[in-house]
Amino acid sequence: MKLNEIGQVALQLLTEFGLKLVGAILLWIIAQRLIDFAIKLIKRAFRSQNVEPTLINYLLNIISVTLRIVLIVAILGFFGVETTSFAALLAAAGVAIGAAWGGLLANFAAGAFLIVFRPFKVGDFITAAGVTGTVTEIGLFTSSINTPDNILTIIANNKIFSDNIQNFSANPYRRVDLVAQLHHDVNHNDAIARLKAKISNIPNVLRDPAPDVEIITFNLAGPVLAVRPYCHNDHYWQVYFDTNKAIRETFGEAGYPVPEQRYSVSSLSSNGIEPIIPASNIG
Structure with a gap:
């Protein structure tokens, strides 16, 4: 008789547990679909307000994780688990994880600041x-x-x-910085005028501000020109390469000599007279 009573009680408990388990599974499936549906609605609402896509992903991830944690706590409560103790345990676990994964939290906080300050x-x-x-x-x-x-x-x-x-994309245009070496005998004003005219015809070079071509320094080979056209960031490399070609073509068409370094060497003879040795060109 006692065995029959024990069996009935066990059967009753298993039946109740089974029903709760089936109910929990159904609750999980239905709640998951509701959460996904809610996330889609929120995402659609954010997009209609032209919210930054990265910020949308941030908020949706936070909302999704929060709703799933609430769902897990609700299912545990459905099984009779004391959720207050669980919440305290979850908070303690969060503190422990936060201490152990401080670097990840720092990256998370930095990501939030990147979204806020943009x-x-x-x-x-x-x-x-x-x-x-x-x-x-x-x-x-x-x-x-x-x-x-x-x-x-x-x-x-x-x-x-x-x-x-x-x-580099924050401002409406960007400057290309190049240099062009001139020979000592070249008229720098003529070279500057030719380069400005040539560079102004390069596709995607802005007219305002106009390209800058000026002497930036001198070396043993002669004057060095700073060649600086302006363009949109999307066209930077195209303008960069085309400007190099323009420098080469302009100097070639003008017939400028190839730049070469010059040295002047002198020495004192035995009678104290300083002979002058003509300058030598080293190409």
Whole structure:
């Protein structure tokens, strides 16, 4: 008789547990779909307000994780688990994880600051943490930059935020810096006028501000010209290479001699007279 009673009680308990387990599974499936549906609605609402895409991903990840934690706590409560103790345990675990993973939290905080202060956005061409390239993603802990030689580089957000950031896409135009060596005998005013006219005809070179061509320094070969056209960041390398070609073509068409270094050597003879040795050209 006692065995029959024990069996009935066990069967009753198993039946109750089974029903609760089935209910928990159904609750999990239904709640997951509701969470996904809510995330889609929130995402659509953010996009309609033209919110920054990276900020949208941040908020959606936070909301999604929070809702799933609430769901887990609700399911545990459904099984009769004391959720207050669980919440305290979760908080203690969070403190322990925070102490152990301080670096990750620093990267998370830096990512949040990058979103708030917006020193750059996805699609900008920047230099950050020693890496130059186009920003492809600003994540929770890391950001991705695609370098000009098509190498995807992933950098910790804290490293980016704690270092200098150069954003080449922030301003409407950018200056190309090149130099052109002249021969001693070349009239620099003629060379400057020819270069300005040639560079102004290069595609995508801005007329305002106009290209700058001036003497920047001198060396043993002659004057050195600073050649500085302006263009949009998207056309930087095209203008850079075309300007080099323009320098070569302009000097060739003008028939300028090839720059060469000159040295003047002198010495004293035994009678104290200083003979002058003609300057020699070293190409």
